[in-house]
Amino acid sequence: MGETSPSDAELVRRAQDGDVQAFGLLVERHQDYVYNSVFHLVGDEKDTEDLAQEVFVRAFDNLDGFEGRSKFTTWVYGIMLNMVRNYWRRSKRRNMLSLERAREDETRPDIAPAAETDGPLRATLRGEDVAAVRSAIAELSEDLREIIVLRDIRGMAYAELASVLDVPEGTVKSRLYRARQELKELLEPYFEETQ
Amino acid sequence: MNTECRQYQERFSEYLDDALDDADREALEAHLESCERCRAELAALRRVVDAVRELPVLRAPETFAAGVREQLAARERTTERRLVRLIWARVLPVAAMFLLVVGATFLVSRNGLFKPDAEEPMRMAMQQEEQLARQAPPPEASLGSMPEVKSELSADSAQDELAVVASGESQASSVMARESRPMARNGGPRLPEPGFAPERLLGQEKGVGSLALPVTDAPGDMVTTLDAAPETDEESRYPMARRDAPRYRRGMEERFLFRQAPVGAVPVPPLIHQVLEVRTEKPTKVLARILGAANRRDVHAVVEVGKDGAVNLYLGVPGEAYTGFLSELGSTDESAEQELRNTGVADGVFLDRMVELYRARRQAAPEAEEQTDWSGEVPPSLRPGGHSPPETVNLQVCIRAESNAARQQR
Numbered sequence: 001m002g003e004t005s006p007s008d009a010e011l012v013r014r015a016q017d018g019d020v021q022a023f024g025l026l027v028e029r030h031q032d033y034v035y036n037s038v039f040h041l042v043g044d045e046k047d048t049e050d051l052a053q054e055v056f057v058r059a060f061d062n063l064d065g066f067e068g069r070s071k072f073t074t075w076v077y078g079i080m081l082n083m084v085r086n087y088w089r090r091s092k093r094r095n096m097l098s099l100e101r102a103r104e105d106e107t108r109p110d111i112a113p114a115a116e117t118d119g120p121l122r123a124t125l126r127g128e129d130v131a132a133v134r135s136a137i138a139e140l141s142e143d144l145r146e147i148i149v150l151r152d153i154r155g156m157a158y159a160e161l162a163s164v165l166d167v168p169e170g171t172v173k174s175r176l177y178r179a180r181q182e183l184k185e186l187l188e189p190y191f192e193e194t195q
Numbered sequence: 196m197n198t199e200c201r202q203y204q205e206r207f208s209e210y211l212d213d214a215l216d217d218a219d220r221e222a223l224e225a226h227l228e229s230c231e232r233c234r235a236e237l238a239a240l241r242r243v244v245d246a247v248r249e250l251p252v253l254r255a256p257e258t259f260a261a262g263v264r265e266q267l268a269a270r271e272r273t274t275e276r277r278l279v280r281l282i283w284a285r286v287l288p289v290a291a292m293f294l295l296v297v298g299a300t301f302l303v304s305r306n307g308l309f310k311p312d313a314e315e316p317m318r319m320a321m322q323q324e325e326q327l328a329r330q331a332p333p334p335e336a337s338l339g340s341m342p343e344v345k346s347e348l349s350a351d352s353a354q355d356e357l358a359v360v361a362s363g364e365s366q367a368s369s370v371m372a373r374e375s376r377p378m379a380r381n382g383g384p385r386l387p388e389p390g391f392a393p394e395r396l397l398g399q400e401k402g403v404g405s406l407a408l409p410v411t412d413a414p415g416d417m418v419t420t421l422d423a424a425p426e427t428d429e430e431s432r433y434p435m436a437r438r439d440a441p442r443y444r445r446g447m448e449e450r451f452l453f454r455q456a457p458v459g460a461v462p463v464p465p466l467i468h469q470v471l472e473v474r475t476e477k478p479t480k481v482l483a484r485i486l487g488a489a490n491r492r493d494v495h496a497v498v499e500v501g502k503d504g505a506v507n508l509y510l511g512v513p514g515e516a517y518t519g520f521l522s523e524l525g526s527t528d529e530s531a532e533q534e535l536r537n538t539g540v541a542d543g544v545f546l547d548r549m550v551e552l553y554r555a556r557r558q559a560a561p562e563a564e565e566q567t568d569w570s571g572e573v574p575p576s577l578r579p580g581g582h583s584p585p586e587t588v589n590l591q592v593c594i595r596a597e598s599n600a601a602r603q604q605r
Contacts, residue, residue, distance in 0.1 A: 017491065017523060018484030020267070027260050035255035049256060056263045064487070125249045133246045151212075152247040158214060177208035184243045191242065 008072040016063050023063070027056050030073065033154060034080060040149045041084045042091075043138050051087055055080045070163060077154070077164045081146065088142055136186040144179035151176055199226070200233055207240050369488070467509070467538050467591045468546055471524060471553075474597040475531035482506055483592055488523040492516055501593075508592040514545075514584030521549060524558045533557055533601060545584045 004024075006014075008029070014022035034055055039048040058079050059066075066075055125133070137145060150156045150164065162169045203226050209215050210223055227234050475481050482498070489496045489510060497509040512520050525533070535553040537546050 002476060016487070018487050020264075023267075024260060026263065027263050031255040031259050031263075032252060035259065036252045039253050040250075049259065052255065053259065053266060057266045060267055117572045125246060125251075128365070129246065130250060137247070148247060152244060153250060153252075158212070173209055173214070176212075177205060180208050180211075180240055180244055183247070184240055187243055187246070188239065191239075193368075 009068060012063070012066060012068070015060070016066075022096070023060055026072070031056070034076065037077070037154050038080060038084060038151050040134065040137055040153055041145060042087055043134075047087065047091075051083055051120050052080075055083055058083065065066055071160070074160050074163050077150065078158070081164060084146075088127065132187065132190045136190075139186055140179060140182060144175065144182060147175050148179045148183065149174065200230060203227075203230075203233055206235055207237050210237070212246050343456050377520055467589050468585065469535060469537055469549070469588065469590045470591050471533060471535045471590060473531050473533050473592060473594045474602060475594065476596070477531075478506060478594045478596040481531060482508070485510075485524060485592060488520065492523075494520060504596070506594045508594070510590045510592065511590045512590055514586050514588055516590045517549065517584055518552075518591075521553055522556065523552060532568055532597075546588070 006025070008026065011022045011026050011029075015026065031052070035048060035052045036057070038052045039045060042048055042051060055076065059076050062079070066072070137148060140148065146165065147161065150161055156164065158169050158172050161172045165172065167175075203223050206215060206219065206223055206538075210220065215223065227237065473481055485508060486496060486498075489493075489508075492512075494513075494516075495511045499507050499509075501507055521535070533553075537548050537550060
């Protein structure tokens with residue numbers, strides 16, 4: 001065996017041949033980002049764990065149908081979106097006030113932000129800023145929340161976004177613009193107060 | 196806000212993502228130099244985008260991966276039960292013929308070793324078969340009436356030789372079968388003559404053992420198999436096989452193609468070159484993995500359940516791909532005991548070499564890595580001098596359930 005870590009494609013191939021350990025490696029490799037995305041989409045931490053686990057279980061169930069035409073992550077995030085949308089349909093709650101309650105537990109260390117930025121040096125958000133931003137994301141409509149989470153939290157490129165959301169790239173751009181505009185309007189009063 | 200500013204502000208999002216082409220970017224930057232309002236708007240938008248991007252990533256709890264494994268294990272247990280039920284529901288009506296006749300043979304031909312009431316097991320087997328017939332199969336799997344079975348012994352019954360006469364509703368589905376299972380000198384089972392060749396009827400090859408199945412085009416006259424192969428020219432080798440079987444719902448069953456046997460029909464695999472015996476705690480899991488590997492490599496497979504509960508797969512593996520396929524089988528279950536051996540019909544250096552390599556591979560001998568690439572291609576050293584693989588290697592995999600504890604005591 002090689003010394004370098006196997007690629008997602010290699011692990012998928014092994015998992016498709018019945019190597020459950022290989023699938024376990026895929027889970028460990030992607031669990032934080034899937035978990036984080038699900039959390040920012042649904043807002044409830046208890047539901048997040050169940051949903052995020054179910055994403056991987058569903059991926060395993062359907063692994064034979066994954067033909068490698070897209071990246072594994074693209075495929076998994078597609079599954080994640082379907083499950084989150086089903087969750088929204090089932091859930092009567094449409095606001096995510098529980099976001100703030102969920103973050104009261106600070107015992108687990110957070111890893112560095114996943115998304116790239118081409119701006120100036122990143123400033124670390126204060127705790128109250130984090131809560132405010134998350135609350136604002138929670139107030140977005142579901143389609144705008146999806147694109148903000150996948151683009152600015154998960155760091156997905158436009159082309160991959162188009163694939164996961166199954167929309168043209170032009171729609172990705174316009175939807176992203178609307179989502180960011182709406183967030184700006186939600187957060188402007190907060191930022192003005194805290195300046 | 197004027198129209199020009201609105202047009203530029205609508206591109207701010209792409210600008211922040213560095214997604215504008217050079218011309219658009221330069222035009223926007225030129226506008227920003229002269230428009231304080233747009234500069235303020237861009238700064239506000241950038242602040243929001245940066246704030247979102249700076250959100251700390253919430254890490255999955257430490258129990259997350261274990262929770263996924265637990266759910267998969269729970270599904271596997273459920274699927275194993277479903278797969279076992281499926282095997283029994285699909286294969287048993289055909290395999291019951293084996294149970295019926297082999298069970299009868301044991302009792303009748305080995306007098307003194309068993310209870311005097313030789314009829315009881317026959318009655319039980321018949322009752323079991325009738326119970327199976329009453330179970331609700333899918334509509335396309337209707338078996339029609341159960342065959343009337345008689346069991347006869349040939350005059351020279353020193354071996355486990357018997358004849359089964361079964362007649363279904365239509366003449367086309369009546370079969371005559373004689374099965375002879377002398378043990379080969381090398382210890383491997385010798386199975387009947389290859390193929391479903393309809394012209395090879397009983398009586399033309401006495402004592403050898405052949406199973407003739409007439410070829411018909413009548414609906415329902417298909418062979419029951421757990422067939423992992425997609426449509427290929429292999430169909431000519433199994434003239435009874437139809438490739439229009441429905442797929443099942445999601446899950447393990449979806450990987451297999453099922454086709455329904457005609458009444459009284461028994462699938463006959465070709466002569467077996469090698470036998471792989473597997474003893475494992477997880478027989479259904481091993482079965483599923485092997486069939487998965489077979490499916491991925493276009494290998495035709497037939498599954499039957501033996502009288503002792505062992506699951507036998509009969510695989511027709513293209514010779515050129517045999518090395519690679521064996522290497523996959525070797526990794527199906529590291530804890531299983533696996534032994535590969537040649538049968539009495541195995542011939543040639545190639546198959547001997549495969550036995551050696553398989554043994555070395557299982558023992559993780561370092562030289563095994565050097566001697567073959569296990570990439571699915573026949574090593575060049577085996578090609579010259581008649582050492583090429585046969586066109587197809589017929590492999591029987593016999594999977595038996597055995598706990599690790601029991602194996603250690605053995």
